[in-house]
Amino acid sequence: MGSGTPSFLGLLCALLTLRPGSGFYLPGLAPVSFCPAGSSSSDCQVNIQLFVNRLDSIESVLPYEYDFFDFCKDDQEKRPSENLGQVLFGERIETSPYKFSFMKTETCAKVCTKSYDVSKQEERTKLEFLKKGMQLNYQHHWIVDNMPVTWCYTVEDNQKYCNPGFPIGCYVDGNGHPKDACVINAQFNEKNTFYVFNHVDITITYHSGEGEGWTGARLVAATLEPRSYKHEDENKPVCEGEPMSIPGITNSNVKITYSYSVTFTVPHLRGLASICPPSPFLLSIMNSLVIVLFLSGMVAMIMLRTLHKDIARYNQVDQSYIRLFTQEESGWKQVHGDVFRPPRNGMVLSVFLGQGAQIFIMTFITLFLACLGFLSPANRGALMTCAVVLWVLLGTPAGYVSARMYKTFGGEKWKTNVLLTALLCPGIIFADFFVMNLILWVEGSSAAIPFGTLVAVLALWFGISVPLTFVGAYFGFKKQHPVRTNQIPRQIPEQSFFTKPLPGIIMGGILPFGCIFIQLFFILNSIWSHQMYYMFGFLFLVFIILVITCSEATVLLCYFHLCAEDYHWWWRSFLTSSFTAFYLLVYAVHYFFSKLQIIGAASTILYFGYTMIMVLIFFLFTGNGFVGGFFFFFFFVFRFSDSMVLVFFVLPPA
Template structure:
């Protein structure tokens, strides 16, 4: 059965990959002959300050193309990103200049004037595409008017498009809005356009460079933050090595003495305290083992997934394609599901778990269904508002099929392999029958405080990068510095492991052997600080408004922080698990 499932999943994945691969294999070769038609695609409009609140371009009363205009559907990521490209039917031919062409005549009535005025007051912008290159502009402008306190609403009626080309390929497009006309019911406005073609020596491979904000992303503060985080890693790893290894070496030396007389040995045992006293309970299975196994397995998968996507983004410049990052993330998530099953199944079996089917189902569905729950609420809001952010039913079916026929079977296979290959118990110390009572300690050694404090340093290591990520996602900037992201991600992993090990050591020294969940939450609390920062960012750094945008901002951020928390928690737990096994391997547990 597993082999059939794998073959079926691979066959289905091959089909879906071809269906979704518009980000890899372009529909066009981007080469034109003289006078060959060039399509100008209209995409979406929306309030400039609300990036996710976007609508179909023709929700505003612009002139609609005649007949049934062509639609361009990209890959899965493009649809999830809220893109719907429609042929504008504007007559554009390669290398042919147009001084002034008529798009249409727009007859204004009271309803149309009101729609345009509302759009202008909310700073509506629009997005076009030509040869996969974006063009942006504002619908109109609110100008001061001596006769009115509210100002005068003007609509831009002329679009001046400048196209730079290199031989037979389009390199750059630029749109300038001209001829503002006042909005008055009963008037007829001529909507016009002009096309100018300019030859350039810029190569096709560098045509997206103009969209990259080098001064912003490669600012000195960005380099300084990387250096600062790197120094934190050196200091933290050195501190952990010096303090912990020195302490443990003394403990090992005492246990390694074989020529002690009985009196000395008894005195040493009576004076023992801290982590050595809980050797009979430290490997006791944690509460809610099935949930802990699921989140640790999912977190291990997410860690590998993020690393893989970052590397693919560095190699393949995924920022160029619309929705390419999202498509890559979904496909890679499905393929890496084997890792979550393997880690979860092995951990569950090593701790004596019996209900492995429940563990496997929870591992395969935990994170996707959390995202589905948040996405369902956001999608309902988007449908109510009639926004392009609403995910079509067909797209939901495709995503579900990917999960059901690729991700789920691979998680099942990983669980079976994990149980059989790494599921044998290998604890260095035998677990005692009766649990040892946990003495009361000072407040700062309680699991809750250790968990909350554990996320501070990891958050500090990624704080600056979070600003750049949030700004690129919510402020129309193309994030392209994935080399920075790779370094920050590796630094986050190292800092998280070191901090969690220190927290685990302090907890065990307090004779508290419930380290499994504490180590997870200690690392996962990084996501809590990221979410708190997102609240600050929303109110201080953005001008977002309205229920729609607020819901999407905090909904997407919650989805991101859940993934980050599970990832960091799993890394912290796995690092602490290795540490605990290492220190108890060299002591006499009997």
């Protein structure tokens, strides 16, 4: 394609970005206006407070609080109130000593000086922990006006990459090879040496309110450039000269002076490409749509050709009912008397279906709200808080679905069914989460959940979710599902390789996973590589496509199995779509060894522990994704066609 011809992705991106010029502000995200010192307006602020968050690393799953590294502290330290989602995610936001006045430029301003006497064990331990943080490439995460302070730098092909964090320092190993950020400066060349980024050049971009109908100015971006300077005079720092280095083997005292510079600027105009989503998002959507169209065509072909012919034949009133029933049946019609036979371990299946319904509804509502912007990344912790609250409040659908399915199977142990629905899967997840929290607590990580928060989560679970599950089960057990099955089970003929349960289940999970694996890469990056995920509109669309794909793949494969006269479809239909979780596990293992650089036993255990929680939730969700289309298909086919048989048997044609 020539350079002058617009690509399809570019055209699609342009269409996606067309929108009206007016806007609105979401609840809780009202903008703050700033004015220079001496302004007479009372509607804007003068001081800009910089907040600091926990520090994390792509080489370790263990995050740590800002104070854990012995950086400069705020004399009047305050912690904003954190919601449940922030606490569960391990965010630890606090004020910092970096305070600015709007429109006041400062150059090489001192923040504080940290001294380490290596003869004292406590100070030596702090220095060694700081060096370990630089070796593992731990990253600062600063916040200004609820916006992340980003570090932008140039990578290959002169492309600019912005990271919502910056390293505390870097390390040059014993062979003279610079690691991580040490490659940006040729002065970082001493072997077995740590270089501390003790100075930051901060640039705050603002948009003036002149002619906009509001007073003052609003901050639109904040960027910084980390630097390393060895300040000879801590009272009069000079931001030039040699970098601040710490030998790998430290035998002398170390003194680190932290400083900063801040400037204010207006934004530059940006092109359309800066606001378009990355190409992989669009490719993911198109890939998923192709799969859905293919499966929809296959299911439609079955419904229109096979079922339509059969039901039309039942409806031919000009034929004798004797001739109708003397015709030899074949395929799926031969098992209509056994298809609703209760499955083995129906209790467990009904519990899985109930929990899956709860997770399905929770995910749908959460993504829908996030798609509207109410759970944007700017509203920190809102996504997790919304998911937890919705899960607690959706105990009623879980109990209803589980009880109704268990009653359909002819079960009578309703108390056991309700208790397992309320406690089995959440109990497994909480036990895994509790063990992971113990490891975080032993390692001193900021991600360790406080004991009070654990008690609050348990109170929500047992005080709200469990009673609501009983309420839903009460209404579910009142429903009656009289289905007729033959007294003697029909013998299942010898099955070919492709109609046996295991091959069908393995093949059934491939197509749903093919719809999500590109989005899955970005989601795992946001979790483990600490990148911000913001494309919730695309994610919601992929979610809908995933549900449709799970339903259609299950309908298609189970129809083929029924045509082979194998009527054991209950567990097979659940496992066909839920086997997608196995591919998720395989992809997570591949991601761990190919994309991450995690070292240490604790970080490895934490990664796979949290991964197992995600796999279990995805297993229940995708296993329940077949319910809508699947039950419509089979109840329509077998219940309706069987009713037609009864009508013709009782009422002979005129």
